[in-house]
Amino acid sequence: MEFLLALASIMMVNIVLSGDNAVVIAMASRCLPPKQQKMAILWGSAGAIGLRVILTLVAVVLLQIPYVQFIGGLLLIWIAAKLLMEDKCEENVEASGSFMAAIKTIIVADLVMSLDNTLAIAAVAKGDYMLLALGLALSIPLIIFGSQLIIKIMDKYPIVVYAGAALIAWTAGEMMISDHKIGPVIHGVFPEWLVPAAITIGVLVVSVWWKKSHQEQGADSGAKASHSTQQ
Template identity: 35%
Template sequence: MFSLSSLMALLQVVLIDITLAGDNAVVVGLAVRRLEASQRRIAVLTGVGAAAVIRLALAVVATKMLAIIGLRFAGGLLLLWVCWKMYRELRRPDVHDEDGAPAPGALRSAIIRIIVADLSMSLDNVLAVAGAAGEHIWVLVSGLAISVILMAVAATVIARLLDRYRWIAWVGLLVVLGVAIELIVGGGHEVLEHVT
């Protein structure tokens, strides 16, 4: 189980996770930044739990997903929708009720944004991890667990920073928009190649 090749695969998976978890963490941080501390924890835990399920499901069919033309394009469009929702939220002032709590529905909205964004952004991560893990299933599962944990920890830190420094939210939005455009362009290119 712990052969040299499997340990090398695990090292590759950890490096991939560290590299790719940042984009997802920015999305989660942006989605939960206006929630109070207790709701923020709930949103992060729920979103990360959903991310774990999504990534596990994607990992099971990862190799077959490579053959689906247009999947990256569709993921980019989904992520573009998330960017639009975040942009609208960043443009309006913080919405709170009379007690100073976030507006009703904010928690549900944040969780939905986290799940949609993770669904659209996880494909690259899962495929990279599945490719690096090779035939070592325990490496694949460990890699997916590490990526989800990294995303949760980084998202909490990013959300705190966004509370203090609003301009970081705009930078984060640009990062997520860049990922969406990359997925749309790359996925669109695949579709065009297949059509022609």
């Protein structure tokens, strides 16, 4: 009974903590063909769970290293902006390259996002690695089905893409202010909510500006090419 209660607790923790992972997987794989999309979700989810198991074994030590969370937060900001800038799927990108890029993005993002999540899971497992592995393995369907659901929502409501990027950017801000070295300095200067909010707004504004400027450049190039053809 105690084992089952602990397993149920790990499942609940994973339901709560896997939401951002499902968002990353969904955003990274949404532009792939249907068959490759499913494969990217499967491999990305498996990699996410595998990384979480490994990180749980070293999380307590790893998170004590100064600047790890701050650097991880910076990396996550780049991932959020990259996913948003690639909002419009490029048809001229080879499918194999897109597939590998999606897998790479999923693995890197989950590696960063799992650093602080694994502490909660390790605390529930209380050193029982069999219980930990079983609980995390059972969470794979949660991430897979969650990713597929988010992709369908994004296809129907493109504005959700921006919400997903905002969630990742906010997570990055929270990681940065949780760093043992830099976090206290930030807390001493700014309110706790200000840094994640500023990063989220910054990622959205810069990404929208970047996309708009590139669209204008593309339109200008197209107009010049058309003019040259006519001449």
